[in-house]
Amino acid sequence: MKIHFIAIGGSVMHQLAIALKQKGYEVSGSDDEIFDPARSNLLAAGILPAQPGWFPEKISPQLDAVVVGMHARNDNPELQKAKALNLKIYSFPEFMAHESCHKTRVVVGGSHGKTTITGMIMHVLKACGRTFDYLVGAAIPGFSQAVQLTDAPAIICEGDEYPASALDPRPKFHLLKPHIAVISGISWDHINVFPTWEQYLQQFAGFIEAIEPHGTLIYNQDDATVRKLVQQSSRTDLQLIGYSLPRYTVEKGITFVYDDQQRPVALQIFGEHNLLNLQAARQACALLGISGADFFQAIASFTGASRRLELIASYPHAAVYRDFAHAPSKVKATIQALRKQFPNRRLIAVLELHTYSSLSASFQTQYAGCMDEAAVAVVFYSPHALALKRLPELTPDTIKQGFRRDDLHVFQNLDNLLSFLEQQDYRETNLLLMSSGNFDGMDIEYIRNLPVRPSSSPASTR
Template identity: 55%
Template sequence: MNVHFIAIGGSAMHNLAIALHNKGYQVTGSDDEIFEPSKSRLNAKGLLPESYGWFPEKINTNLDAIVLGMHAKADNPELLKAQELGLKIYSYPEFLYEQSKNKTRVVIGGSHGKTTITSMILHVMHYHNRDVDYMVGAQLEGFDVMVKLTETNDFMVLEGDEYLSSPIDRRPKFHLYKPNIALLSGIAWDHINVFPTYDNYVEQFRIFVDSIVSGGSITYNEEDPEVKRVVEASANPIRKLSYHTPEYTVDNGQTLLETPEGPLPIEVFGKHNLNNLAGAKWICQHMGIDEDDFYEAIATFKGASKRLEKIAESKSSVAYKDFAHSPSKVEATTNAVKEQYGNRTVVACLELHTYSSLNAEFLKEYKGALDAADVAVVFYSPHAVEIKKLKEVTHEQIANAFERDDLIIYTNPDDFKNFLFSQNFDNKALLLMSSGNYGGLDFNEVKNLIK
């Protein structure tokens, strides 16, 4: 097949392009800007466009398919040419479904935890030499690609994102996968630029549960009241299987999972991650891995990239970075670090970076999110607020939203960096939560703080 990618440089798109190239497809693509690591990864496969921009002359009737990325606009010149020629245009999730429609599709959905659960499942499969097709939203240790497609594997494991499919397909991605086996980890309002009300957001998960193929199954987190309501109210003729957080203890900075064979030391920590582990266990069992084999494999799972990722450690201090930005993720991550390091001072730094987190109306959702931290810091860039064309966010609004009198707030990257580098981190745990970089913070420099 000849496939052309419009906006090939995206984190998801370039991984799919590489997966198709590895499968033997003829792949071309365009983009108006491509950043690392996409740039070098595409270049290594000979897929990097010769020049940036949109070139309608690349679009012709020899192409079997167009894959359209979210970064492109609806008036993109290449898209308009493809529509004019009547070519088949797929969104990213549509194309993944086409590649997996003859396989057993395993889809992991939820506002939080889906990358970690997908990663856990893939780690266990890899550990036991079970080859599966997959798409996951983070770089995993032991995996050189984030998308793998074959003609032969029986299973396709998909991280089911609720964000939109493409500029011309406004359906959430996870509505298009039609799972045989599904998991739902949690529902907490997010992406308010697309789902302006809580009810509208929850409705997307109802549609997801109803999209599971007849006779399939949904494994769901019974500790999340909204998940429980959505799943149990569905009239879809599927099996409904609940899970909950397993018993565990924390001993001197080591989490021990209770198993039928006794306490098992594991690398990940925090109640939310133990809950994720319970969901992953059930999905692996649906895929033919028995409980003992799951425990053996999961003991070596270190976590997905940027999900409670340890960046530095000494005898008396430790530093983590985490992708957490939504209120539920911030709260779960902060609680996890405090529980793991109860005898240390936890310094939690949150960058408000996404559209939702910088929205004055949404800020109140962060109430209590940093309560577990001994020192709580919020950084945001007024320039980022301007770029996103949002109303101005003030110090006072942030302080009121978090309801914490001792909250430290920075808007200048240098001031934040000076604060960080003036701290003595002896007997402390540093947690950096952001989907950005605090206006240019070098995380390698942060490692030097931990001595």
């Protein structure tokens, strides 16, 4: 097959292009700008466009399909020519669904936890010697890429409620048509796309409707919103499997979960949200034929997805973690996880407001109380991020009122934030960085060494 990618430089788009090249397809693509790691990855695969820009001459009747990324707009000259030639045009999730139409499809959805659950299932299946394809939104240890498409009989997909493309407003996970679906939890997000709670909730109702006839829905029954949504569904043909928090203990900084024989299994992950994720993965793996004994043996070695409660530095008296948390429910769950895992250590929690929702003044009240369990709570945001999203000014007072924490420290300048962190006492203390961004270019190596860095270190080393 001959496939052309419009906006091939996207973080997941380029991974799909590489996966298809590895499958033996003839792949071409275009983009007006491509940054690393996509640029280096495409170059290594031999499919980096020769020059940036859009080239209608690349679109010919010989193409079997054109895949359109989020970066492309309706007036894109390549897209216009593809339409004129009446070629098959797909969004990313549409093409994934097309390529996996004969596979058993497992799709993990939810406002939080979907990357980790998907990664857990992948990790266990690989440990058990199973052959499968996958689509996941972050780096998973043991997997060299985020997308794999082969002739495997099953595919494990992270499902997203965000629109399929700039041309297709349908949520991505509606298009994947799962045989086995997971809903991990629902908390309002993406207010630029779903301005009301009711609109956001409706996307998950639609996800349930998109499950294949007589399929299975695995859902978090500890989440009242999810539980109610499942109860209200008209789908009487589905097998419903609810899961809840398992029995566990924490001893000397290690979390133990209990297997089917009530034997403790030491985990490398922690936090009740991750234990719920484990339960979802366990149910999905069981439906794919993995025994309980094999699941627990494999899950013990799972270290987590990239930037999901990731330990980036450890010392006898302190540790530094980073997490992708940005929505209120994620922030609260991550802070609670560290507090329960290390009850005798102080916690300095730093949150960057980076997404459209988190930078919106009207959304700030959703963060009320979410950082209460941190000894020191810090919020950072960049005026540049506000400008890029064309949002009005967001004042520190608005943030403090929304978070309902008078001692909240709010910074808009990276140097000021780093100066504040340098002055903290890190004896018996954990430092947690939460963001879907990069703290305005913060040097992560500098942060790793904060617990042992003299406070007099010059700013130039940052």
